[in-house]
Amino acid sequence: MSANTVMKTSLRNFFAHKGRMALSAVAVLLSVAFVCGTLVFTDTMDTTFDKLFAATSSDVTVSPKAAKSEGSDTGRPESMPASALTQVQRADGVKSAEGAVSSMNVTVVNADNENMGSENGAPTIAGNWTHNDLRSMDITSGHAPRGPTEVMVDSDTAKKHHLKMGDELRTIAATGDFRAKIVGIASFKVTNPGAAVVYFDTPTAQRELIGRSGRFTQINVAAATGVSDSVLKTNVAASLDGPYKFQTQKEAADANRKDVGEFMDVIKYAMLGFAGIAFLVGIFLIINTFSMLVAQRTREIGLMRAIGSSRKQVNRSVLVEALLLGVFGSVIGVGAGVGLAVGLMKMMSAAGMDLSTDDLTVRWTTPVVGLLLGIVVTVFAAYVPARRAGKVSPMAALRDAGTPADVKAGVVRALIGLVLTGGGGFALYTATQADKASEGSLWLGVGIVATLIGFVVVGPLLAGGVVRVISAVLLRMFGSVGRMAERNALRNPRRTGATGAALMIGLALVACLSVVGSSMVASATSQLDRSVGADFIVEGQNGLKPQAAEALKKAPYVSHVTEVKYVKTKLTTPDGTKEDEELVAATPTYAQDLRRETTAGELSAAYGKNAMSVGSEFAEKNHLKVGDTMNVAFERGRTADLKIAAITSDDTTFDKGAMYINLATAKQYLPADRLPLNGMMFAKADAGKADQAYKALKSSVASDPTVHVKDQTDYKQTLKDQIGQLLNMIYGLLALAIIVAVLGVVNTLALSVVERTREIGLMRAIGLSRRQLRRMIRLESVVIALFGALLGLGLGMGWGATAQKLLALEGLDVLEIPWPTIIGVFVGSAFVGLFAALIPAFRAGRMNVLNAIATE
Numbered sequence: 144m145s146a147n148t149v150m151k152t153s154l155r156n157f158f159a160h161k162g163r164m165a166l167s168a169v170a171v172l173l174s175v176a177f178v179c180g181t182l183v184f185t186d187t188m189d190t191t192f193d194k195l196f197a198a199t200s201s202d203v204t205v206s207p208k209a210a211k212s213e214g215s216d217t218g219r220p221e222s223m224p225a226s227a228l229t230q231v232q233r234a235d236g237v238k239s240a241e242g243a244v245s246s247m248n249v250t251v252v253n254a255d256n257e258n259m260g261s262e263n264g265a266p267t268i269a270g271n272w273t274h275n276d277l278r279s280m281d282i283t284s285g286h287a288p289r290g291p292t293e294v295m296v297d298s299d300t301a302k303k304h305h306l307k308m309g310d311e312l313r314t315i316a317a318t319g320d321f322r323a324k325i326v327g328i329a330s331f332k333v334t335n336p337g338a339a340v341v342y343f344d345t346p347t348a349q350r351e352l353i354g355r356s357g358r359f360t361q362i363n364v365a366a367a368t369g370v371s372d373s374v375l376k377t378n379v380a381a382s383l384d385g386p387y388k389f390q391t392q393k394e395a396a397d398a399n400r401k402d403v404g405e406f407m408d409v410i411k412y413a414m415l416g417f418a419g420i421a422f423l424v425g426i427f428l429i430i431n432t433f434s435m436l437v438a439q440r441t442r443e444i445g446l447m448r449a450i451g452s453s454r455k456q457v458n459r460s461v462l463v464e465a466l467l468l469g470v471f472g473s474v475i476g477v478g479a480g481v482g483l484a485v486g487l488m489k490m491m492s493a494a495g496m497d498l499s500t501d502d503l504t505v506r507w508t509t510p511v512v513g514l515l516l517g518i519v520v521t522v523f524a525a526y527v528p529a530r531r532a533g534k535v536s537p538m539a540a541l542r543d544a545g546t547p548a549d550v551k552a553g554v555v556r557a558l559i560g561l562v563l564t565g566g567g568g569f570a571l572y573t574a575t576q577a578d579k580a581s582e583g584s585l586w587l588g589v590g591i592v593a594t595l596i597g598f599v600v601v602g603p604l605l606a607g608g609v610v611r612v613i614s615a616v617l618l619r620m621f622g623s624v625g626r627m628a629e630r631n632a633l634r635n636p637r638r639t640g641a642t643g644a645a646l647m648i649g650l651a652l653v654a655c656l657s658v659v660g661s662s663m664v665a666s667a668t669s670q671l672d673r674s675v676g677a678d679f680i681v682e683g684q685n686g687l688k689p690q691a692a693e694a695l696k697k698a699p700y701v702s703h704v705t706e707v708k709y710v711k712t713k714l715t716t717p718d719g720t721k722e723d724e725e726l727v728a729a730t731p732t733y734a735q736d737l738r739r740e741t742t743a744g745e746l747s748a749a750y751g752k753n754a755m756s757v758g759s760e761f762a763e764k765n766h767l768k769v770g771d772t773m774n775v776a777f778e779r780g781r782t783a784d785l786k787i788a789a790i791t792s793d794d795t796t797f798d799k800g801a802m803y804i805n806l807a808t809a810k811q812y813l814p815a816d817r818l819p820l821n822g823m824m825f826a827k828a829d830a831g832k833a834d835q836a837y838k839a840l841k842s843s844v845a846s847d848p849t850v851h852v853k854d855q856t857d858y859k860q861t862l863k864d865q866i867g868q869l870l871n872m873i874y875g876l877l878a879l880a881i882i883v884a885v886l887g888v889v890n891t892l893a894l895s896v897v898e899r900t901r902e903i904g905l906m907r908a909i910g911l912s913r914r915q916l917r918r919m920i921r922l923e924s925v926v927i928a929l930f931g932a933l934l935g936l937g938l939g940m941g942w943g944a945t946a947q948k949l950l951a952l953e954g955l956d957v958l959e960i961p962w963p964t965i966i967g968v969f970v971g972s973a974f975v976g977l978f979a980a981l982i983p984a985f986r987a988g989r990m991n992v993l994n995a996i997a998t999e
Contacts, residue, residue, distance in 0.1 A: 166890040167432045170425040171472030177418040179480025179513040185411040186504040194333045196396035198279035201363035208386040216819040218317025220246045222358040234382035236370035242359030244348035245270035250315040258848045265337035271348035275363040285327035295327035297340040318354040337496040417876040426524040427645035428887035433528035435894040465525030473517030477510045560601025567593030575948040583949045602640025628922035642891045643931030645884040650935030658943025666955035670796040677736035677825035684849035686820030694843040700836035705732045705825040715774040716765045728809035736825035744769040744789035750805040756789040758800040780813035796954035892983035904996035917984040928976030
């Protein structure tokens with residue numbers, strides 16, 4: 144047979160079975176679409192931020208060296224004197240230079256005390272209006288602010304929150320609150336991903352945001368004609384002495400892009416990981432499809448071999464069909480991926496992160512990656528069925544209706560599966576015996592991969608026993624129809640195992656994450672009950688501003704309020720080791736509010752003069768004991784010698800590894816304007832006055848909607864909600880893999896019905912009704928789905944329990960199995976089986992009895 148004939152044969156077979164190929168093509172399509180959609184979505188976000196950063200960066204930017212992109216922990220932005228601006232203006236090659244003020248440590252509220260900031264995590268930015276802003280914005284209504292009572296807002300914020308000219312806004316900064324009326328609205332020339340921006344005149348911005356007049360947070364420098372940015376940067380740097388940072392437009396844009404890029408990479412690789420899981424599930428679907436097609440075409444393959452086709456040509460014929468399937472599914476998948484990206488952008492816009500389709504970015508690498516992945520995965524999955532087709536002998540094919548089972552291969556497969564499963568189980572057990580989470584996590588990864596592959600390989604062996612157990616419980620009540628459904632599921636254990644394995648993978652991950660999530664919530668709740676003695680925990684966005692802290696301290700019905708600040712230092716141990724550490728500087732009542740066990744010394748002593756505590760792991764690593772002295776250099780403060788008065792146990796969730804000092808000690812070695820904002824605060828109610836104290840504390844900070852007072856019940860619910868939201872997002876991404884697995888069940892049943900056409904005709908002829916036939920197929924589907932669910936949930940709970948043992952080393956010591964979720968997923972799998980069987984059962988019921996009997 145020539146290569147041309149092989150191609151023609153493959154094309155004929157592909158189009159002859161296009162209905163049977165459709166669901167496999169959908170699996171390829173979905174997986175490729177998810178990969179391409181992820182790449183297009185993240186590339187579009189990159190483009191959006193690139194344009195924004197390029198538009199907002201001046202030719203050269205001068206800023207304090209200590210300035211950080213995320214803002215200052217003191218609540219006030221780092222600044223430089225106005226004299227620096229004068230020096231920059233005199234530098235060679237400067238066309239113009241202007242001072243700018245900008246702060247992200249602000250909250251802007253309307254007259255109803257509603258936060259005007261973004262709800263998606265994007266910052267609220269307040270600053271002065273400068274000529275540099277005209278690069279990225281146009282004033283579309285009113286005018287720029289001209290005095291202390293005027294403010295201008297961006298049009299996206301105005302539209303989102305229904306703001307109009309004359310509305311009053313209150314800005315809450317670390318220096319205090321101030322009010323201003325909207326006199327202008329400015330529109331972005333490029334896409335604003337969601338930040339809320341407000342502008343004031345320069346004197347107001349300096350006074351209210353920095354707390355001092357005559358200072359700027361940065362200087363924007365424009366180059367004279369013919370002067371490059373690099374030359375201008377050199378000239379400006381030469382004109383200015385002091386701790387300053389100089390960046391060209393490209394360098395400033397790259398620095399901002401790097402900050403955003405780290406976040407974007409997390410999103411990209413997480414989504415690609417779930418796409419990979421979908422591809423893995425799709426492999427089982429494709430293997431099943433081609434295995435069944437090869438079995439159904441045994442006679443045809445035998446004839447091809449009889450008239451001279453070689454094994455290689457038969458093998459190649461099947462692989463060409465797979466190639467066609469991969470190309471077809473991948474091409475449509477690439478287009479669907481672009482549509483998916485647009486849909487994600489619309490969802491993000493509805494959630495508050497504005498992304499314009501004008502910035503839609505499809506790099507040439509995206510369709511190439513999608514096509515390569517789809518085609519390679521499809522051909523790879525079809526390789527084993529293709530080899531099996533090549534091994535069909537002419538006489539065996541002409542004699543039998545299907546390919547005879549290879550008993551020896553089945554035994555070898557079972558042995559390999561058992562070895563892998565046993566090895567994976569041993570790795571999981573080893574992980575539970577680890578002394579450190581970092582060591583155990585490696586064994587956990589090995590155990591997960593080995594047991595997963597092992598279960599997939601040993602699936603046909605398990606199918607016999609598990610399907611019989613499920614059938615005994617569920618199918619016997621359906622009489623002969625139930626028994627036939629059971630036998631159909633058992634007829635080809637390899638097929639049942641592969642179909643169940645596709646569903647098993649997604650459900651194993653769901654079960655594992657459910658166990659881990661529930662255990663984290665239960666452990667944190669248990670730790671909260673044991674460790675937190677305070678009645679109330681107060682948190683704020685970007686820290687608690689001074690006015691909120693003072694209001695909390697004045698609230699009635701409160702016996703004490705604890706302030707907690709996080710202070711950056713460089714520690715030098717007695718043996719000379721230097722380490723950057725963040726100390727917890729708190730008022731002494733913190734020892735009552737957060738109970739910590741000590742392995743040496745008394746925690747109360749750590750709050751004494753020039754004293755501190757260290758965690759047990761740090762003490763062990765650096766060979767420290769109570770009474771040793773550490774040299775502590777406070778960031779932008781003085782250096783102190785602090786005596787270790789206590790060593791706290793790190794067998795905890797809250798404040799694991801924390802080092803405590805008295806807040807008075809931090810104030811002694813840090814200037815007042817360098818003290819960080821309170822990271823959080825604790826409060827204890829007067830005896831019997833918990834309800835009154837709760838209301839009083841909430842009332843005291845009601846003017847700042849970003850400050851939240853929580854009792855222990857509230858805090859537990861917050862922990863539960865946060866983990867629940869994360870799990871729901873992961874479940875949503877795993878839904879793709881489960882959808883592909885459901886397609887696998889549909890395809891397996893559809894092909895199985897075709898394979899059993901004559902058998903179905905005979906059963907109908909001897910009295911099986913259409914209704915009974917459909918029920919038989921539905922019950923077979925339910926059994927296969929429950930088989931996959933049982934394996935997946937059991938495997939996932941094993942993974943989750945092992946992962947919890949590692950979390951216990953980090954203080955999360957409670958194992959909780961979320962039985963309602965596990966049972967709900969198992970029951971839901973039965974409905975998945977019923978749904979998957981709808982179309983195959985309907986088609987089987989419509990078969991013409993005589994035509995079915997006549998089928999060879």
